[in-house]
Amino acid sequence: MVDYNTLRLCRQVGDALVLALSGEDLALEAVEPAPSASRLLVTVVSRDPRAAFERLAALHARLRADVATAIRRRRVPQLAFRVRMDGR
Secondary structure: OOOHHHHHHHHHHHHHHHHHHOOOOOEEEEEEEOOOOOEEEEEEEEOOHHHHHHHHHHHHHHHHHHHHHHHOOOOOOEEEEEEEEOOO
8 A cells, every 4th residue: 555655755746747748749647656655657648659758768867857856855766657658
């Protein structure tokens, strides 16, 4: 079972990533612990998954820095990405 603090961290990271990904062709779907708060699984939706992975790889350091600024923790969680194809 996931505790309250981990859920709160996931929400904070999600909020930071929504801002950081605005303007990109990516939509944040979920942020969840994988397996704990030290590593978070970020699910995004895109029409082109291959391009999305390439773009996320290019943005990874900036996204993590944006998360670090938003959450104010001693250790910033690692971010792992999963891209789901947009069904529209």
